[in-house]
Amino acid sequence: MRSRYSAYAKHEIAHLERTLSAAERKDFAAEDAKRWAESSEWLGLTIMRTEKGGVDDTEGVVEFSAKYRVEGKDQEHVETATFGREDGRWIYTGQQKPVAQTVRRETPKIGRNDPCPCGSGKKYKKCCGVAA
Numbered sequence: 001m002r003s004r005y006s007a008y009a010k011h012e013i014a015h016l017e018r019t020l021s022a023a024e025r026k027d028f029a030a031e032d033a034k035r036w037a038e039s040s041e042w043l044g045l046t047i048m049r050t051e052k053g054g055v056d057d058t059e060g061v062v063e064f065s066a067k068y069r070v071e072g073k074d075q076e077h078v079e080t081a082t083f084g085r086e087d088g089r090w091i092y093t094g095q096q097k098p099v100a101q102t103v104r105r106e107t108p109k110i111g112r113n114d115p116c117p118c119g120s121g122k123k124y125k126k127c128c129g130v131a132a
Contacts, residue, residue, distance in 0.1 A: 001062040001081060002045065004092060008033075008066075009042035021084065021093045043067040043074070059084045061096065 007015040013034045020028055046065045053060025063080040080096040110117060116127035123129075 001047065001064055001083070005042070005045040005064075005066055008037045008040070011037045013037065019089075019091050021086065021091050024092060024094060039070060040075075041069040043069060049080075053083065053090075057085075059093075060090070 004016060004019055007013070007019075011034065013030050016033055017025060017028055017030060044067050046067075047062060048065060049061075049063040051061040053062070060083045061080060062083065064078070066077045066079075068075050068077070080098070082093045082096060083090045084093045085091070110124050110129070112123070112125040112129060114124050116122050116124045116129070118128050120127050
């Protein structure tokens with residue numbers, strides 16, 4: 001992961017392509033990657049978590065945050081990337097989909113016919129619950 005981040009920072013697009021699996025290489029647009037790399041100021045890479053990826057492993061996972069600036073605006077790319085070995089070297093094989101988080105309501109749900117919580121004395125549906 002660090003070598004791929006460095007390749008973006010140093011605009012080494014050939015390294016980015018070389019470190020992609022065959023499936024990922026099909027969608028790789030070198031000109032787009034080059035344009036993005038060159039138009040960004042790369043601010044840092046933080047590795048948040050790793051799984052496997054040791055000397056004897058054939059696959060690994062890296063959760064990371066890459067910070068960069070484009071047109072004066074700070075950006076952050078967070079990803080859980082998957083890697084595999086190909087001819088003894090690590091290659092990027094894709095990313096894990098984020099796991100959806102369950103949202104838990106902290107307060108009771110307001111029903112349409114309940115008094116409006118704003119204190120107007122009206123029913124919620126006739127006050128703050130009116131659809132725009």
